[in-house]
Amino acid sequence: MSPTMTLSITDKTGFYSPVSFLSRTPELLAPEWLAELAADVAAGKAQAYEGEGGVQIVYRALPWDTDFFGTATFRIDYTAAPAGTPFAALQSAFAGLRAHLATLAPAFYLFAEVPSEDTAAIAGMSGAGYRLIETRLTCFRDDLQRFDASGTAAVRSATQDDIPELRVAAAQAVNHYDRFHADDFFSAEQADDFLSVFVENSVKGYADEVIVPADGPADAFLTGNYVNAPAALGGQKLGRMVLSAVTPARRGWYVKLIGALSARFQAAGVGTAFMTTQATNRAVLKVWAHHGYRVGRSSHIFSTYSRG
Incomplete structure (x- = not known):
């Protein structure tokens, strides 16, 4: 969880941009979007968690939400996994992040918005017991x-x-x-x-x-x-x-x-x-x-x- 960790870019990175619909080739948006996220990690505004097999999960604490709901609140911003990463490694990474947060705050709430294209992250979260709450559509x-x-x-x-x-x-x-x-x-x-x-x-x-x-x-x-x-x-x-x-x-x-x-x-x-x-x-x-x-x-x- 070092702030100097180099975040990996994958063929799914561009889809994490909330405006990925603006380009027919979302991968064009990936370097700029990831650079902004990496800057937040370097500045301590976000944290990078690395699981087995090179799975990377970037998350951040949300102070306003924490104060409002009276429970430590976190949000996952990004997941990167090497091509062909086994399901077990994905599952282990998300379970490991949950266990890590429990050491920081025994009572916590963690959520993530995952682009539908990132089926690896979806599988890992589901396997680790995260629940699907909502499916969103962005129109433009x-x-x-x-x-x-x-x-x-x-x-x-x-x-x-x-x-x-x-x-x-x-x-x-x-x-x-x-x-x-x-x-x-x-x-x-x-x-x-x-x-x-x-x-x-x-x-x-x-x-x-x-x-x-x-x-x-x-x-x-x-x-x-x-x-x-x-x-x-x-x-x-x-x-x-x-x-x-x-x-x-x-x-x-x-x-x-x-x-x-x-x-x-x-x-x-x-x-x-x-x-x-x-x-x-x-x-x-x-x-x-x-x-x-x-x-x-x-x-x-x-x-x-x-x-x-």
């Missing part, structure tokens, strides 16, 4: 400047005065398939409170955009951020839609919010917008398709924990 539109913004619904930017209504909306719009509601580690109250705090922090500056209907209460919202594509792809400006909630009183507003934020991104010069949801969320996927978005990436969420 890379011709956003051609989006027809005429007729989009009237929206406004949320203010701090809206936070009480936004918190209620976030708690009411329960998605039983998201990581927090699908994982039995979290209580329903914890999951709802986390999303309420998330939207509150979004308004306070964690999000670049938080839009709500222009008229009436702020009982429907959508958040978004501006990010940059990898330098290998020209560093273009991207728009990412993050969290949404629509109360029963605002039925039908989700499609309006997606259209309205697409229009805002377009006006800001964004060429590509993207968002992620669960593969089970058919209604949302239908809305995205209606606005011209298509599937670009799939991934799986695994978790394991110890109550101490």
Whole structure:
């Protein structure tokens, strides 16, 4: 677990980039993405665990989540294994990481988002007893400047005065398939409170955009951020839609919010917008398709924990 360990690049590395859909050859994104991760390891922001057979697992502690849930929380960011690594070695590596974390914190929670292409990591986690919690789809539109913004619904930017209504909306719009509601580690109250705090922090500056209907209460919202594509792809400006909630009183507003934020991104010069949801969320996927978005990436969420 030395910070000087050289991280291995594999034919799956590029798929770990959250914007791997931007390139028909994700391996072009691998060196830059891995260099950023290696820099975090060298700076102590992430840790590298090496199992038998050369299996490497990069993980990091999440201080904010640890404080919020009152349990040491970690996230796996990357797995690399030499081609042909036996299943036993993969299983042993993930079991070993779990045992290592137990020496650091008897009570802990560990999760990972694994691109669907990395079948070796998926097999290793499954064999070590990690549980599949959620399957995600990322959809995108890379011709956003051609989006027809005429007729989009009237929206406004949320203010701090809206936070009480936004918190209620976030708690009411329960998605039983998201990581927090699908994982039995979290209580329903914890999951709802986390999303309420998330939207509150979004308004306070964690999000670049938080839009709500222009008229009436702020009982429907959508958040978004501006990010940059990898330098290998020209560093273009991207728009990412993050969290949404629509109360029963605002039925039908989700499609309006997606259209309205697409229009805002377009006006800001964004060429590509993207968002992620669960593969089970058919209604949302239908809305995205209606606005011209298509599937670009799939991934799986695994978790394991110890109550101490």
